[in-house]
Amino acid sequence: MNNRGGRKSDRAAIAVKDNQRQVQAAIRLPLPSELTATMDTIFLTGLTAECIIGIWDWERKIKQKVVIDLEMGTDIRKAAASDHIDDTLDYKKVSKRLLQFVSESEFQLVETLIDRIAQIILTEFNVPVVKVRLNKQGALRGSRDVGIVIERRREDYAAS
Numbered sequence: 298m299n300n301r302g303g304r305k306s307d308r309a310a311i312a313v314k315d316n317q318r319q320v321q322a323a324i325r326l327p328l329p330s331e332l333t334a335t336m337d338t339i340f341l342t343g344l345t346a347e348c349i350i351g352i353w354d355w356e357r358k359i360k361q362k363v364v365i366d367l368e369m370g371t372d373i374r375k376a377a378a379s380d381h382i383d384d385t386l387d388y389k390k391v392s393k394r395l396l397q398f399v400s401e402s403e404f405q406l407v408e409t410l411i412d413r414i415a416q417i418i419l420t421e422f423n424v425p426v427v428k429v430r431l432n433k434q435g436a437l438r439g440s441r442d443v444g445i446v447i448e449r450r451r452e453d454y455a456a457s
Contacts, residue, residue, distance in 0.1 A: 338368050339386050346396050391418060398413070419451045425450065
């Protein structure tokens with residue numbers, strides 16, 4: 298009788314553990330890479346602009362070149378079906394907007410500039426997720442490239 302009772306309780310304990318695993322799997326939040334895995338990406342690389350950027354006096358007097366690479370997560374299925382520019386992210390408009398913004402900017406930190414670029418893309422172009430790479434070429438003697446890469450979601454700027 299003891300053996301039989303033990304077996305039932307073992308089976309019950311296993312069933313409870315299996316149920317707990319299923320519940321945990323059901324409520325687990327997806328990783329960022331999982332969220333973007335099913336999303337399409339429109340990319341733009343090598344967008345080059347000149348702006349005032351830097352903390353040193355000499356940097357505040359001259360425009361320096363920055364190079365921007367973008368990966369904009371979006372769903373292109375509607376555009377693919379309609380074959381119409383109004384149904385997609387118009388990367389020419391994105392490019393023109395960023396070139397205008399960057400060329401008029403006068404930030405001290407690359408961190409500020411790249412964050413504002415991400416904010417523009419996410420809020421003005423209705424893009425859900427963006428990866429931005431900003432390269433301030435020649436910022437350090439002996440190094441060709443210095444920069445930052447960030448990933449942001451529209452929710453990051455919801456209060457803006």
